[in-house]
Amino acid sequence: MVFENKFIQQRIEKAEFLRNAGINPYSNDSKRNTSIEKYIYVNSDIQEKENKRDERRHYTISGRIKLFRIMGKASFLQIEDESGVLQVYITRDNLPEGFYNDIFKKIIEVGDIVEVSGYPFITGKGELSLHTSEFKLLTKAIAPLPEKFHGVTDKEIRYRKRYLDLIMNSDVRKTFKIRSKVISLTRRFFEDKGFLEVETPMMHPIAGGANAKPFVTHHNALGIDRYLRIAPELYLKRLIVGGFEAVFEINRNFRNEGMDATHNPEFTSIEFYWAYKTYKDLIEITKEYFKYLFDHLNLPTILPYGEIEVNFKNFQEIPLIESLSSIGGVPSEIVYDKEKIVEFLKSKNLTVKPGLNLGQLQGELFDEFVEDKLIDPTFITEYPVEISPLARRSDENPEITERFELFIAGREIANAFSELNDPVDQLGRFQGQMAAKESGDDEAHEMDADFIEALSYGMAPTAGQGIGIDRLVMLLTNEHSIRDVLLFPAMKPIHNEEQNQEEEV
């Protein structure tokens, strides 16, 4: 059972003791009238006051006890609320008769959530504090907090019990505040541009819009399986067909694949679609978007990321084929020759899957020799049509598409293209994907006949883009694991959790 630990038992007894003394250990009678941040700001003038105090002021603050120093008849606490930490000074003689010795010293401890009232003063060591005249327990913590100096460092505990991580590591709160701001700013940026935020289904009859394995769930009333969406793309384009000219959706996608430092089964992206625009317009709006984020987050344009630095003022643009030789060092004479590419890859001791077409081989070259060298933001353009089943062909060269991916710090951050709106071409590409699926590629796209029908009514020329929010936040917060930018990352079940699930079946 959860509460069999001796320390917890001891604290449950303390809560009982309080109840017997007529004190509610879980009072909701909070009278807080300021945050710690405001208290510190408003009382910053106390330093100049006579006696370094102002007994006419009176504040009530609340928060969790993080440090507890009893020195006989006086004590110092450090209390933390969401906004900050404040030192509180408490003496026996300023509290009701007996309270300090019988309740405060015996029952109150680190982890408890308390409320204190009093006046501001500066201690002998020069720290703005609160001189307490009233003290109340709001919430008794029956579980002891981790060690006060080292806190909790075990990543497994931090991810599984994020609440403990948040209590102990205030920097973690900063990361998630930035994440929240990024999402909020993204929403505002696109709204200000006239985009409409929409919500499309998360349960799809056909998992489309990306190359990925879906999760399957079951609809009992209909007796049919549904897929958790791997991308909202095909629904958002249906909306463009319907006459909306600028839409976006910020939400979760689900992919039934492996988990590692850059992959979580559910992840957040923004996808936006913009009628009467091309991928070139997307390059411009993307630059603008980054500038908007950096301005509003007050980030320096040269941002450290681990060992490297990324210059967010230095956006580059280069066609994929050109990048193979100019950045990847691949001999330019081989990049259109399947045999020679295979030979080249093998000469670098890389295993090459048999039966890849030219575009796929060019993609292999890019992944292998170019991607991790793209540090400053780089738009790689003109993707081969074979690896871009939803992108519009270039009018000049039908072998390539009007597409780009944005790479920063060696990672893909965004994927965008002028959308394919020729229904017959789209049908042909779906058929190609189905052939790939039959020959064993279980990540190939499925045929979506209704989507083809939608296109057959005519979709205005449209540009669309997806940006991975988790990876963007990683970049902006200098985090190197997606788990550090997800409040509750997916974790494998611990042993007895697994057993319980089997018992329920």
Added chain:
RNA sequence: GUCUCGUUAGCUCAGCUGGUAGAGCACGUCACUUUUAAUGAUGUGGCCGAUGGUUCGAAUCCAUCACGGGACACCA
């Protein structure tokens, strides 16, 4: 999926070439009315990740498994 490192008290960690468990914090008791990880004294607290094996004897050696970290492979 492969390789590699880790898992010991609520937390942070010691524990050598095998001899049956340690520290600090926290908690209990005592002292202390301006401390800063307060201090001093003293005490309680362990299925040493799980299961097997080797051994007279395993936290320690071996095997398998589970979970986590890192690297590689695939994907966003």
